[in-house]
Amino acid sequence: LPARRLDGLEYNPWVEFVELAKEYETVNLGQGFPNFPPPDFAVEAFQQAVSGDFMLNQYTMAFGYPPLTKILASFFGKLLGQELDPLENVLVTVGAYGALFTAFQALVDEGDEVIIIEPFFDCYEPMTLMAGGRPVFVSLKPVFSKAELELVARLCQQHDVLCIADEVYQWLVYDGLQHISIASLPGMWARTLTIGSAGKTFSATGWKVGWVLGPDHIMRHLRTVHQNSIFHCPTQGQVAVTKSFEREQLHMGQPSSYFVQLPKAMQRNRDHMTHSLQSVGLKPVLSQGSYFLIADISDFKSKMPDLPGAAEEPYDRRFVKWMIKNKGLVAIPVSIFYSVPHQKDFDHYIRFCFVKDEATLQAMDKKLQKWKAELGP
Template sequence: MEYRTAKRMESLPFSGIRAVMEKATKMQQAGEKVIHLEIGRPDFDTPEKIKEAAFKSLKAGHVFYTSNYGIPAFREEIARWETEHHGVKYEAEEVLVTVGVGEATYASMAAFLQEGDEVLVPNPVWLNYIHVPSSLGATPITYSLKEENDYQIDFDELESKLSDRTKMIVVVNPSNPTGGVFSFETLERLSRIAIEHDLLVVADEIYSQLVYDGTKHVSIASLPGMKERTITLGGFSKAYSMTGWRLGYMCAPKEIIQACVRVHQYTITCASSFVQEAAITALRDCADDVESMRQEYQRRKDYMVKALNEIEGISCNNPQGAFYIFVNIKQLGMTSMEMAEYLLEHAKVALVPGSAFGTEGEGYLRISYACSYEELQEACGRIEKAVAELKKK
């Protein structure tokens, strides 16, 4: 039998991040010591209180389906947390529990984008925001985030890309892959554009608790006139180190949630019951754990920014959020893919080529500093040696 994939699959490449990870893992299995800086996965264990809450839920027999929307008490807790931390007043009925931000991304776009619609998407960006709308028959139109602008929006460029087909704007704040955080002024101007052109905003804020150097994260939904047109996405993978638990959520007006749940119920049904109950504990009782991890990320970031900028031939800005550094390698005369392969082979350090995140990522490598301080020190030493050898050629 001949198997023919759907035509839409032509627009869905394999993840560039996972491709690097697979190659690095094979090298490791062959006995080579590879330092993994390619994956956005915290190296911390999930806080013990969260694990205990999950175990308690399992022992109590809470192993059945929940409402499609999520456990009521959990939705109430998410609404409370968002209201307290982001200054947006939500009710439980304005919350949908999802299986990670990945599913929330798909549901928010599948519910509202039609064939022929356009969606404005950052460049560079986590590529789900490019490929999900493409798979739905919509067209992603990218707006550039450049290092020389500290990864703020160039509004002349963005406004030139608006059309009568534009339906949605994606905001990833803090940014994956740059670590950039949008200023209040950037968000305020973006909100005016969204209101003027009657656009939906999908705001990915999963890294909102991981900001540094006194930076304040502002949720775009908190600005005047924005709650009613914003789908805010959040989750537990990053700040709570719960990547394998696969839990996220979206907050939006009830009418938007009701549209998204129809996608959710036919793809996922519901998130795991005991995971939802454990996450109630995360939101209520684990602020100190999150702050402890954030402080360690701050320490790692400070070291990496200094160490990388001391290596001749590469440079980086000082990112204010997430746990990524976008390293400029343009002086070295290699594409980002070539440089990532060179460092993996010669330095045994796994990094992601910036081109995996869009055209504006070319000339950069993404480093995740979500690994130990000692590994970061060794990685910088290896990178410095490999770059020095490259410059001699």
């Protein structure tokens, strides 16, 4: 029999939509990963790590390859306004996913309330439950400002709350806006864990190199979980990420910086996709960051309310299945990123990933042009 901590966690919404996408001739704009290569300097760094020093095939330090923890401390210390110690304030994990799991296991006790802002990455709720915590959901409206972030920071301090900040998309910010780390706000460093991902940073999601930054009095508990679970992350991926950050530190803020080039290119993709989706009556909400944009499907909900599916199934899930089968386009229903009681309130949005190559965007355009022709004049 499975452990009780797994009760009710068997279902994974991704499996259903990924399997359905395989059955039809589709353009997959659902899952969030680039289908173009990482930058040349990152690939070369990985190749060198694999073919160079043979000792890089062996264990490194348990809490992170020392040159990597050093560059992460230096790089993010400047951004967060803190003097970071590579040994005390940095932990390297198996992707941001591993960082999240380690944090929940280290800090969430039986019965603890964990406030989860919706829409949320779908692992937050099961990770809370597996740690014995009690999820409490707060829904965002389609706006999120610095003033709101400052309000969250004040509430954390007022109520002595720890903050876990999943900031994997911090470099993918558009329209001249800037990412603000909550740990950089006054009074927040001492109570915040900041999570990052080389996968999102260098467009190499399969490398599974992530990290957590935070004060030693919190980080020591994560190190306890880490040393009693995975103990150590693959060395060569860490070496490649080290070299990539060292390169970026030299080019920071310049046109040659990948952190400058990638968001510019992805903003063009976002704008392309926005224009294309509008042609069939989908209403994109302009995304200020990340890999994704949300489209409002309220008009379809009014015109086609009775799509196939179970009566209690949120409309956006039925719509995505209909779109996969009939239009050959894969998106993800936004309701899967909400708690069950709130899903019906947010069942008129679907999510598309625009971090794709030119060929994928052109294939999307063809599907949408066909759809537009079917709508008639």
